[in-house]
Amino acid sequence: MMRICLVPKLDGVGGMVSFQAKFAQGLLERGYEVCFDLADWPYTAVLVIGGTRDLRGLSQARQRGIPVVQRLNGMNWIHRKRRTGLRHYLRAEYGNWLLSLVRGRLATGIIYQSRFAHNWWERVYGATKSPFRVVYNGVDLSQYSPRGDQERPVDCNRILLVEGSLGGGYEMGLDTAVQLAERLINSYSQRVEVMVVGRVSEALKTAWAEHTKVPLVFTGLVPREKIPFLDRSAHLLYAADIHAACPNSTVEALACGLPVVSFDTGALPELVIGDAGRVVHYGGDAWQLDPPNLDGLARAAAEVLAEQPRFRAAARARAEEALGLDRMVDAYLAALLGT
Incomplete structure (x- = not known):
């Protein structure tokens, strides 16, 4: 049975957390196994959701010949236009650096969430030699549906x-x-x-x-x-x-x-x-x-x-x-x- 490693393990709220949960469920329904730690060998491929600090683990996966695909959103930019505090600024810049490092040196393939995201990354950091594709986010169309309970106001x-x-x-x-x-x-x-x-x-x-x-x-x-x-x-x-x-x-x-x-x-x-x-x-x-x-x-x-x-x-x-x-x-x- 093939096994896919999803890193980093995410919790809390936000788009990446939601994506990881939905994608992991989709893999399980198709008969794939899922793990969330690069040390939990063996696995068939790695999906990096954004970035990860486990650069050594990614490098070792590459050395084993394991495909390392990076899913890329946009990048942090608001902190350069509005005062959000020094801590937030440094965290945002570090996040961009980590994403670009994985993209440029460790990923064997890249999935951009939109054509806009692809164009943005290439404009700022240049093109990479890795193959890429654009895949929009998706939802369970039976769960997210017009059919179901609702309390839409009638007076406003x-x-x-x-x-x-x-x-x-x-x-x-x-x-x-x-x-x-x-x-x-x-x-x-x-x-x-x-x-x-x-x-x-x-x-x-x-x-x-x-x-x-x-x-x-x-x-x-x-x-x-x-x-x-x-x-x-x-x-x-x-x-x-x-x-x-x-x-x-x-x-x-x-x-x-x-x-x-x-x-x-x-x-x-x-x-x-x-x-x-x-x-x-x-x-x-x-x-x-x-x-x-x-x-x-x-x-x-x-x-x-x-x-x-x-x-x-x-x-x-x-x-x-x-x-x-x-x-x-x-x-x-x-x-x-x-x-």
Whole structure:
């Protein structure tokens, strides 16, 4: 029986944790064994999810002739544009260095989560000699589905914002979501609330409670299995992360038939196609965090809210076309096993 080593072993919250759990389950369902330690020999191939500090273990795997495939997201960059503290800055720079080291010297193959991610890495660090492919994140289309329990409000439109954490420079995502809601209320006579799923500091919650009349619902972190219910219970997802490589929250929303509204940064133009939502020109230089095109975002959101059946059906169709879990697992196995 073939065995795949997934490193590093991840826990907590976030896209990488979610991916590792889904991919490991997909491997087990296909009859593969899974391990999470490079010292737990033997194994057929190694998948590095981002980076690992066990460089010696990767080097030894290479010496044994074991394929070492690296899964790459984007890279840390907000810390260079906003003050996030010295500790956060150093950690972010170290993370980029570690990712680039594995990519350039140890990986025998690379999987980029989007064309955007591939272009970004090659622009900053140059091309590598290792073969690569682009594989979008996927979800279980039976679990993440429009069918199931939901509590979508009937007296207002709910904008959903799902992030692991709105901190470390990413607080601006909540800022934009609130301003979007204010424009929908003032310019389009919409009744709107914003639901925020993820870690938000008490200071940030208090600050917004004092500065806006938009109803805000903070759920905190929630179990992964609750996300489909929350997606079905909203009217649109605002994808807040600027230059996201392939945000799981977007993929999950589309699978649940929840339209996505976002700016045209990162991989969003690759994911949100046709009437699966609306992707709006950012309006300035997103890499410099210029003020975004909020009027355009509000127009797009108003259109999605006005024609929910059409957009919800198209969102689900997009997920069925390209964002299923089986499709993703098969593509990763092809890269790992050279098939």
